[in-house]
Each structure stands twice: as structure tokens, then as C-alpha cells.
Amino acid sequence: MVSKELPETPDTLTEILLGLRLDGVEYGRYVMSEPWAVAYHPKREAMFHFVAQGHCWIQTQETGWMLLNPGDALLLPRGTPHVLASDPGAPIVEPGVLPRQALSDNLYLVKSEADAAEGQPAPSHVLFCGKMRFNLDPLHPLLAMMPDLMRACDLAQRDPAVLALLEAMEREVAMDRIGACGILARLADVLAASIIRGWVECACSNASGWIAAVRCPQIGRVLAAVHKQPEREWSVAELAEVMGASRSSFIEKFSSTVGETPAKYVARVKMFQAREWIAREGMRVAVVANRLGYDSEASFSRAFKRIIGHPPSEARAA
Numbered sequence: 418m419v420s421k422e423l424p425e426t427p428d429t430l431t432e433i434l435l436g437l438r439l440d441g442v443e444y445g446r447y448v449m450s451e452p453w454a455v456a457y458h459p460k461r462e463a464m465f466h467f468v469a470q471g472h473c474w475i476q477t478q479e480t481g482w483m484l485l486n487p488g489d490a491l492l493l494p495r496g497t498p499h500v501l502a503s504d505p506g507a508p509i510v511e512p513g514v515l516p517r518q519a520l521s522d523n524l525y526l527v528k529s530e531a532d533a534a535e536g537q538p539a540p541s542h543v544l545f546c547g548k549m550r551f552n553l554d555p556l557h558p559l560l561a562m563m564p565d566l567m568r569a570c571d572l573a574q575r576d577p578a579v580l581a582l583l584e585a586m587e588r589e590v591a592m593d594r595i596g597a598c599g600i601l602a603r604l605a606d607v608l609a610a611s612i613i614r615g616w617v618e619c620a621c622s623n624a625s626g627w628i629a630a631v632r633c634p635q636i637g638r639v640l641a642a643v644h645k646q647p648e649r650e651w652s653v654a655e656l657a658e659v660m661g662a663s664r665s666s667f668i669e670k671f672s673s674t675v676g677e678t679p680a681k682y683v684a685r686v687k688m689f690q691a692r693e694w695i696a697r698e699g700m701r702v703a704v705v706a707n708r709l710g711y712d713s714e715a716s717f718s719r720a721f722k723r724i725i726g727h728p729p730s731e732a733r734a735a
Contacts, residue, residue: 439463439609444547444602445517445525446590451503451541453529455512460496462548465605467491467583469590471542476500479565488583490569492612494551497565503542524598545590545601549609557689567612576615582608630675635660639671643683647690650710651683688724691717695732702729 442462447455451471457464466475467490475491476482477499485491493499500509518526529540553560569579586604589597630636642659643651656679657667671679687709694700694708706717722728 439549439551439606441523441602441606442548442550443523443525444545444598444605445527446598446601447515447527447542447544447546448540449503449529449542449544452507453542454500454502454504454507454509455515456500456509457498457512459498460548462496462550463609464493464496464499465491465547465549465609466501467545467586467590467601467605467608469543469545469587470540471503473542473544474500474502474505475566476502476505477566486570488570488587490583490586490608490612492567492569492609493565494560494563494567494613495565496548499566501544501546520598524602526598543590545586545605547602547605549606552693553689563613563616567616569608569612569615576611579608579611579615582611630671633674635662636671636674639667639679640675643686647686648708648710651679653679656683684720685724688721691721691729692725692732695729699733702733705729 449471466485468485468487470487472487473485474482475485477493477497479497482505502509512527516528518528520526527546551557551560569583582604586601586608589601589604630640639656639659642656653664653668656671657664660667660670662670668679671682675682677685691705691709694705695702700708702718703714706714709717711717711720718729721732725732
């Protein structure tokens with residue numbers, strides 16, 4: 418088959434980022450006086466931190482203690498456990514024990530014990546922290562390949578948009594205006610997506626596997642098509658046509674670039690989508706099985722357990 422010209426479409430990264438959504442589960446403006454340290458346990462959601470005032474430290478198992486400067490923003494896309502502290506030697510507490518004041522449904526003002534009392538001097542540290550939920554499955558290739566900790570300041574010099582977002586967040590925190598927390602929450606959503614985009618574009622020069630596939634225009638079109646319509650019964654011939662190649666050359670190029678066969682990749686994407694429908698939307702297993710083209714609920718459940726590692730009923734419970 419002769420490769421045919423396809424109409425111009427957005428690049429694959431754009432396609433996927435356009436569909437990427439981060440919903441703020443909870444945000445808090447932390448007003449702290451040193452010494453303080455807060456331990457965050459593993460979360461299903463992503464964790465976001467923005468340091469508005471005061472130098473502080475973060476510790477993860479992989480990085481050890483790392484100094485954070487005012488204006489730094491961090492994204493932990495898989496909710497990796499970590500500690501934030503004014504100093505590595507400060508006594509550690511759980512975030513749930515800190516005094517908090519509800520500002521709206523998912524926005525809180527959080528203070529250290531010292532700052533909760535009246536007549537105290539100005540706090541030494543001000544941070545804006547949050548939990549975010551991706552609309553992607555935690556096992557999605559994009560999330561699975563991300564590092565545990567992504568730092569916006571590492572990308573700000575390459576991407577002026579990141580720097581502008583950081584400066585806007587710093588102004589909102591410093592001015593403490595009416596509605597500032599709500600605006601900060603929206604800025605945090607945009608900044609988190611910008612951090613991911615900057616990481617894919619700039620920080621993965623030697624990446625392989627899925628990121629390499631995203632950057633390959635031919636394979637990228639295939640990935641975008643599969644993720645856009647995960648419920649479709651994709652045949653190898655149809656995917657080869659999307660790529661604009663013969664069936665044999667498509668299979669060879671896809672497998673060598675992505676690291677697995679087209680059939681296995683499509684099956685995984687289907688199960689990611691199935692888990693989202695069951696866990697987040699409460700869809701019945703029989704409905705999901707029918708929507709994905711399975712002849713029976715039993716055959717779907719077997720495929721789900723083989724790929725995800727547990728039956729669909731556990732996805733609903735989670």
C-alpha cells in the first residue's frame with residue numbers, strides 16, 4: 418500500500434492535552450509559622466503545591482530533602498507520599514490535625530497551631546496546596562511515565578507561559594483579595610497542565626515508549642484516534658489506514674515504537690476507559706461490556722481482570 422497524505426490535524430500532544438482535565442478536589446491556603454512540617458500520605462489524586470512566601474523543604478523517598486524557593490510550584494501527578502517542612506528537623510504532623518476554616522465547598526484556610534491563636538506575629542510561610550483528579554486512568558501511559566515530582570521552575574525559563582502563571586499566583590496569594598482562592602484554584606489547574614506539557618515537550622529529550630510514539634507523527638495519529646474513540650472496534654487494517662501505511666509495516670513500526678502490539682495497546686486503552694466508566698460514572702458492568710463490544714459480561718470481566726489485575730467489582734468499590 419502506498420502511504421497517502423492525510424489532512425492536517427493538531428499534533429498528538431495537542432489532541433491529548435485538549436482532552437486532559439484536572440478537577441480540583443480540595444485546595445487550601447496554608448499560613449504557617451516555623452517550625453512546621455506536614456506529612457502527606459499516598460493519594461489517588463495528584464498533589465499540587467505553590468510556595469508564595471518563605472523558603473521551605475520537600476522530601477520524597479526518591480529525592481530526599483530538596484529546598485523550595487518562593488515562587489516554586491510542584492506537581493506530584495501520582496500522589497506520591499512526601500513531607501513539606503520549614504526545616505528538615507521540624508516535628509511532623511498530619512495535615513488533618515491543623516486548624517482549618519472552610520471558605521467554600523473545596524477551599525480552606527489552613528493554619529499552624531501557632532497561627533491559629535490571635536495576636537501572633539506575621540507567618541513565616543504561605544503556601545497554596547491542593548489535590549487534583551485527572552480524567553485519565555492512573556495507569557494511562559502518560560501518567561505512568563511521569564516522574565514522581567515535577568517542578569515548574571525547571572520549565573519556566575523555557576516556557577514564558579509557566580512564568581506568567583507563577584507570577585499571577587504569587588500576586589493573588591500576596592494580595593489576599595476577595596475570591597483569591599477561587600482564582601488560585603483555576604490558575605493551579607492551568608499551571609498543572611502547563612507543567613505536564615512542558616515536561617513532554619522539553620524534559621523528555623531521551624524518552625522512549627509512549628512519549629516517543631507521541632512525537633512520531635505517523636504513530637501519533639494512531640494513538641490520538643484510539644484514545645479519542647476507545648469504545649470503537651479498531652481493526653489492524655483501520656489503524657494502518659489512519660497511519661497511512663500497509664498492514665505489515667504498520668504493525669512493525671507500531672510495535673517497535675510503542676513497545677507492544679496494536680491489539681494489546683487497544684485492549685489496554687479499552688480497559689482504562691472501562692474502569693473510568695465503572696468507578697467514576699457508576700456504569701453497570703453489563704452496560705460497559707456491551708458498549709465496548711463484548712459478547713457477554715463474563716468475557717469482558719475476564720479481559721478486565723487480565724489487564725487491570727482485579728475484577729470490575731473491585732473497580733466499583735474503589
